[in-house]
Amino acid sequence: MRHFVVVGILVIVMAVLTYVGLDSAGLMPVEASAQSVSIDWLWNWQIVAISFLFALIVVPMAYSMVIFRRRKGDITDAEHVEGNTTLEITWTVIPLFIVLTFAYMGAYSLGETRRVDPNAMVIKVKAQQFTWTFEYPEYGGFFSNELHLPVDRQVVLKMESSDVIHSFWVPEFRVKQDVVPGRVTEYRITPTLIGSYKVRCAEICGTSHSYMENAIIVEDESVFTAWASEQETIMLASQTPESLGKILTVKNGCVGCHSIDGTQLTAPTWFGLYGSDVPLADGTTVVADDAYLAESILNSTAKLVEGFSPTTMPAYTLTDVEVANLIAYIKTLK
Amino acid sequence: MKKFFSTALAHGLFWQLIGILVGAGLVTGIRATMGLSVTAKFFFTEPAWVLGGFFGVLFFIAGSGAVSDWYKWARGIDTPEHHEDHHTGWEKYLSVSLDHKVIGIQYTVTALVLLSLGGLFALIFRTELAQSQLQFLTVEMQLFGQNGPQLYNTLMSLHGMIMIVSILLGVAGIMNYVVPLLLGAQDMAFPRLNAFSYWIAVPAAVLLVMSLILGGFDTGWTGYPPLSARAPVGMQMFFLGVFTAGWSSILGALNVIVTVVRMRAKGMTAMRMPILVWASVATSIIALTATQLIGLSFQLVMFQRLFGMGFFDPAKGGNPVLFQHLFWFYSHPAVYVFVLPGLGVISELLPVFARKPLFGYRWIAMSSLGIALVGFIVWAHHMFTSGMNEYLRVPFMYSTLLVAIPTGVKFFSWVATIWKGKISYETPMLFVIGAIVVFLMGGLTGPPNATVSTDLHLHDTYFIVGHFHDTIFGGFVFPFFAALYYWFPKATGRRMNETLGKIHFWLMTPSFFVMTLGMMRIGLLGMRRRIADYDPALGFDNTHLVLTIAGFLIAISVCVFMYNFFNSIKNGEKAEGNVWNSRSPEWQVPSPMPAHNYDQPFEVVGEPYDYGLPGSKYVEFIAPSKNTHK
Amino acid sequence: MSHTQDKSSALGQGVVIFVYLAVLTILEYFVAVTFSAVSILVVVAVIKLALVMYYYMHIYKLNEESDSDTHSYSYKTGSNRLGLWLFLLSDAFVFAGLLTVRINLLGLTRPHLNQLLGLGVTAILLISSFFMNRGETLMANGDKKGFINNAIITFVLGLGFLLGVVAVEWPTAASEGLTPGSGAAGAVFYMMTGMHAFHVFTGLIFLLVVINNARKDVYSAEKHWGIEAAAVYWHFVDLVWIIFYPALYLIGKLLA
Numbered sequence A: 001m002r003h004f005v006v007v008g009i010l011v012i013v014m015a016v017l018t019y020v021g022l023d024s025a026g027l028m029p030v031e032a033s034a035q036s037v038s039i040d041w042l043w044n045w046q047i048v049a050i051s052f053l054f055a056l057i058v059v060p061m062a063y064s065m066v067i068f069r070r071r072k073g074d075i076t077d078a079e080h081v082e083g084n085t086t087l088e089i090t091w092t093v094i095p096l097f098i099v100l101t102f103a104y105m106g107a108y109s110l111g112e113t114r115r116v117d118p119n120a121m122v123i124k125v126k127a128q129q130f131t132w133t134f135e136y137p138e139y140g141g142f143f144s145n146e147l148h149l150p151v152d153r154q155v156v157l158k159m160e161s162s163d164v165i166h167s168f169w170v171p172e173f174r175v176k177q178d179v180v181p182g183r184v185t186e187y188r189i190t191p192t193l194i195g196s197y198k199v200r201c202a203e204i205c206g207t208s209h210s211y212m213e214n215a216i217i218v219e220d221e222s223v224f225t226a227w228a229s230e231q232e233t234i235m236l237a238s239q240t241p242e243s244l245g246k247i248l249t250v251k252n253g254c255v256g257c258h259s260i261d262g263t264q265l266t267a268p269t270w271f272g273l274y275g276s277d278v279p280l281a282d283g284t285t286v287v288a289d290d291a292y293l294a295e296s297i298l299n300s301t302a303k304l305v306e307g308f309s310p311t312t313m314p315a316y317t318l319t320d321v322e323v324a325n326l327i328a329y330i331k332t333l334k
Numbered sequence B: 001m002k003k004f005f006s007t008a009l010a011h012g013l014f015w016q017l018i019g020i021l022v023g024a025g026l027v028t029g030i031r032a033t034m035g036l037s038v039t040a041k042f043f044f045t046e047p048a049w050v051l052g053g054f055f056g057v058l059f060f061i062a063g064s065g066a067v068s069d070w071y072k073w074a075r076g077i078d079t080p081e082h083h084e085d086h087h088t089g090w091e092k093y094l095s096v097s098l099d100h101k102v103i104g105i106q107y108t109v110t111a112l113v114l115l116s117l118g119g120l121f122a123l124i125f126r127t128e129l130a131q132s133q134l135q136f137l138t139v140e141m142q143l144f145g146q147n148g149p150q151l152y153n154t155l156m157s158l159h160g161m162i163m164i165v166s167i168l169l170g171v172a173g174i175m176n177y178v179v180p181l182l183l184g185a186q187d188m189a190f191p192r193l194n195a196f197s198y199w200i201a202v203p204a205a206v207l208l209v210m211s212l213i214l215g216g217f218d219t220g221w222t223g224y225p226p227l228s229a230r231a232p233v234g235m236q237m238f239f240l241g242v243f244t245a246g247w248s249s250i251l252g253a254l255n256v257i258v259t260v261v262r263m264r265a266k267g268m269t270a271m272r273m274p275i276l277v278w279a280s281v282a283t284s285i286i287a288l289t290a291t292q293l294i295g296l297s298f299q300l301v302m303f304q305r306l307f308g309m310g311f312f313d314p315a316k317g318g319n320p321v322l323f324q325h326l327f328w329f330y331s332h333p334a335v336y337v338f339v340l341p342g343l344g345v346i347s348e349l350l351p352v353f354a355r356k357p358l359f360g361y362r363w364i365a366m367s368s369l370g371i372a373l374v375g376f377i378v379w380a381h382h383m384f385t386s387g388m389n390e391y392l393r394v395p396f397m398y399s400t401l402l403v404a405i406p407t408g409v410k411f412f413s414w415v416a417t418i419w420k421g422k423i424s425y426e427t428p429m430l431f432v433i434g435a436i437v438v439f440l441m442g443g444l445t446g447p448p449n450a451t452v453s454t455d456l457h458l459h460d461t462y463f464i465v466g467h468f469h470d471t472i473f474g475g476f477v478f479p480f481f482a483a484l485y486y487w488f489p490k491a492t493g494r495r496m497n498e499t500l501g502k503i504h505f506w507l508m509t510p511s512f513f514v515m516t517l518g519m520m521r522i523g524l525l526g527m528r529r530r531i532a533d534y535d536p537a538l539g540f541d542n543t544h545l546v547l548t549i550a551g552f553l554i555a556i557s558v559c560v561f562m563y564n565f566f567n568s569i570k571n572g573e574k575a576e577g578n579v580w581n582s583r584s585p586e587w588q589v590p591s592p593m594p595a596h597n598y599d600q601p602f603e604v605v606g607e608p609y610d611y612g613l614p615g616s617k618y619v620e621f622i623a624p625s626k627n628t629h630k
Numbered sequence C: 001m002s003h004t005q006d007k008s009s010a011l012g013q014g015v016v017i018f019v020y021l022a023v024l025t026i027l028e029y030f031v032a033v034t035f036s037a038v039s040i041l042v043v044v045a046v047i048k049l050a051l052v053m054y055y056y057m058h059i060y061k062l063n064e065e066s067d068s069d070t071h072s073y074s075y076k077t078g079s080n081r082l083g084l085w086l087f088l089l090s091d092a093f094v095f096a097g098l099l100t101v102r103i104n105l106l107g108l109t110r111p112h113l114n115q116l117l118g119l120g121v122t123a124i125l126l127i128s129s130f131f132m133n134r135g136e137t138l139m140a141n142g143d144k145k146g147f148i149n150n151a152i153i154t155f156v157l158g159l160g161f162l163l164g165v166v167a168v169e170w171p172t173a174a175s176e177g178l179t180p181g182s183g184a185a186g187a188v189f190y191m192m193t194g195m196h197a198f199h200v201f202t203g204l205i206f207l208l209v210v211i212n213n214a215r216k217d218v219y220s221a222e223k224h225w226g227i228e229a230a231a232v233y234w235h236f237v238d239l240v241w242i243i244f245y246p247a248l249y250l251i252g253k254l255l256a
């Protein structure tokens, strides 16, 4: 009996210590969305349960290991105890009860994260190797590689992928949703904390999966509106081939692979590309003139750049005018 | 060296090479006559490599001689029932043997080799992860037609799959060596099938390694399309390799089930079987059936790549999520394939070192079956964020959480078993204790993943990576080491060095805790899985460095083990008797185990774990005179 | 044998079961072309499955008491039987997986296929199962010659089925636009028939082996596990087709 009392006390002490330790360790990133509240609430209860169950097993084990260790020279066996049906039933039924409670809580908190606000703003998301493109239908449908969101307003992202599976995840928002080619998946979020975050692609999608991160800016409603209107105006005012080309590079996600400032990403940089000598995989070099760029855009494998894989760049269907605009834009990058 | 070239392994590998050339040449020839391209980046075209890989497997198995008896049977020639091994010494283990003990050791050693290889890959990519930014796997570097980040992906994916194959072989190793001994059988039910199952795993491993050289692949071990439909040729070798390893697993499982059903000693009723036998049956039920689905899912992607069949291609009316259902229908139950034998080893060894009966034998036996069966209906918990039908998520959450109950029964029964025991701490027992605590950590981090709403955050982060390294180490790696230390004297007649064993344990366990707890922590804070590089702004650099160091310490401890293992075979302290004072039948006869197991059959006369019951006996050998052998 | 039957009643039973199966198949076909009720098709398929498993594959033999001497032929045959059935169980998961793929991708629609050809090859396979059963029964009664003759007929019919699918049905479908690369329907059709055809092919090899061995007098009335195994495997291949035929040819609305 004495053993049970001691172990009981130790279990409680250990459980409390574990919980307090974990709780103060700052396990989760900041809570920046309405949806994360119910997730964190559940997570907290899970930590409670884990601390308790861990202590419940480990403490009596450690206790037995110390107290009931075999003394030197003792070669006898221990007492013959085969089992105890009541005990077995107890430790079947109580966990069953715990588990059902948690499943219920899980369903409840899932429901909370899915709560629909009919006034939610719709944003279209296109995921592709290795960038995200956001389209704002409420503002004339401009494109952006940064996701700006007004604080405290629900948005629903309608997400599509043009190549492989990606996954939209913002750790501070908690929720995660895959983006699957051939279907539209939905992601509902209500940002509650002004700040900048990053959407991090959480499903492996190829070589540069690690770098598939785009900025998210949660800002005051008024700041957001100002930004969005400005983008809308820029788009409407864009008439020159260069600026139209720039928009196309955002829309088609070219800048997910090609940098415009000389940094090396998945693909050759466009900075200073025009007019330069491009070394090809077959050992020859070619001058990056208009014809070469046009060919590379429509059929990038025709002349493979040295050191790059032919399967990386997707095939695009672009009109002649669009290609010309893209080339015009690339020419400006020096 | 000359001896080596006469072994089945050498023959097999030679013929595999020929097979690859023949298969690839065949396709290339056909393509040439059809006017199609005949060469590609990796010399042969993809279809050529695929047929080559496949032929390689067939040639290996024919060339190694593992099917020569079947070939004789097919021609109506009878073969003697008992095969004596032609070789002695180490060549025996590189040659085709029909003895389950030899095959068990072959499996085990192959598993250790793959563990080292997979571990080596882990060390390479862990080194890259020690700091943010790319240090040596850079975008500019090129190896095997891959740049740094691609190579990271290949190594990471291969690490996952090679480790999993290593586990499957390790499981088969333990089951092969121990189950017939525990049952009192002379051998497995189908010795030739047994040899086949082992030998087919060797070309499978070769194919997996080939995938690294042929451009690699960047999908993770899960191989989700559409990405896997676009990856380099290495993907196909990976698929073929896993497919072939699957055969091994399926046929091995079949053999175990038939052996248990048909080959038990007299008096060994279901409820008197050693608990590890129950665990092996539960594992084998899963491996026998579910494995087909991973084979099928990979096969479909293979065909999609080869013939443009649009199973998972949305542009052709296919469905990428369907692949995930097929894949996880196996790959979830598979995790129980890994752990059930491990948990069986824990249950088998605890009574020996605590000198007390296994608490609640029946409950533990039934919980293994329970875990196996419930394990079949939980697969979609890997797909909570996949975009599958939403109404499926809650039912799968419930079913998944139910697995906690039979697993809990085991834990509580283990605690009750050592409670008031007389516990001693030889190396096997240390690993058993380590296994329980580590598996507990892994197990308890399962329910948060299983609960849909928290999984929306946890999915595809290092939290999951921490979860499964815990479950796999606790449920398989620790028990595997325990089993090796424990049955080593049975196989060799010598024991492994205790001091080195303790160093192994005390180096590995704390490092391991640091590694997985650190993984879980950064995972919660936003570290995604399967990334070659992470945002320095996240501030994970220090933790990652610690993880890498911990990973290396684990590797060092494994090296200590390897030294101990191979050195003790020749130089270990002699141990021919009942080293652990166990009641189990295999310890009642001298070690190493005689060639045909028990020279006298035994009869089961009592319960397996009645420690502390004076005068009780589990088995009684039938005196030769009373031997009813016809 | 616990289910001992004299030769003529065993052969008679084979005929009766064959007639049942044939009638059910015709029924199935007419249900499909007239009012296409999925539930009826499922019920018919299940009945056919049960008939084949019990009367042709003798699943009850798994339960047979065997000799207690573990080295005897009959004890080993018992183990072999269990092993074979476990293998079939495992294999069945592949086909179940393919069926799942078909249901997931095509739902209640089906590709455009040549109905007469489908019915034709189905009939050929069914008849081959009848002769296989007949051959095995004869062998169990010591009639080696009878076995060989029936097994050869089975082999020829099986080959006919294989060629019917691979050399006639595939080109026909392809010429009407259903190719492996044409879409989900094509992919499913070629994969399902292809995997099945592969099993037919292995079954044919197995048949060749036992026919050859029978000629060499390897088998006797008491000891002919090889023949039993070949027969059970052959019927299993038939069993799969019993499901795949309606799943591909009969169920659902015709795809445009």
Ligand code: HEA
Residues within 6 Å of the ligand: A053, A057, A094, A095, A096, A098, A099, B222, B335, B336, B338, B339, B381, B382, B400, B401, B403, B404, B405, B407, B408, B409, B411, B440, B442, B443, B444, B445, B446, B447, B449, B450, B451, B455, B458, B459, B460, B464, B467, B468, B471, B472, B475
């Ligand atoms: C050996 C392997 C192993 C084992 C045993 C387990 C055991 C469990 N796993 Fe794990 N798991 C993996 C290996 C394993 N897992 C792997 C490899 C992956 C990643 C795959 C990939 O994507 O690459 C994974 C991923 C994974 C996921 C998907 C996560 C994601 O990607 O989003 C989930 C979700 O439900 C999950 C849940 C569970 C649960 C509930 C258990 C349960 O079986 C645990 C049960 C045990 C306990 C709960 C502890 C003991 C019980 C008690 C003390 C009783 C009382 C307890 C309660 C009342 C809760 N696992």
Ligand code: HEA
Residues within 6 Å of the ligand: B115, B116, B117, B118, B119, B120, B122, B123, B126, B156, B157, B159, B160, B161, B163, B164, B166, B167, B219, B220, B221, B222, B465, B469, B472, B477, B528, B529, B530, B531, B532, B547, B551, B552, B554, B555, B556, B558, B559
């Ligand atoms: C058996 C299963 C198993 C084992 C034992 C391990 C062991 C280790 N694992 Fe791994 N791991 C997986 C199964 C396993 N892992 C799986 C399934 C994945 C998922 C893959 C995916 O996402 O697709 C994964 C993923 C994974 C990741 C995540 C990668 C990512 O998402 O980007 C990491 C990161 O740290 C990691 C690290 C380690 C480390 C440091 C070890 C260490 O314990 C390794 C210790 C080293 C050794 C055991 C080798 C020691 C021996 C030698 C050094 C001798 C060498 C000599 C010769 C070759 C002759 N593993």
Ligand code: CUA
Residues within 6 Å of the ligand: A128, A129, A130, A165, A166, A167, A201, A202, A203, A204, A205, A206, A209, A210, A212
């Ligand atoms: Cu997109 Cu990872």
Ligand SMILES: [Cu+2]
Residues within 6 Å of the ligand: B331, B332, B333, B335, B379, B381, B382
């Ligand atoms: Cu799982």
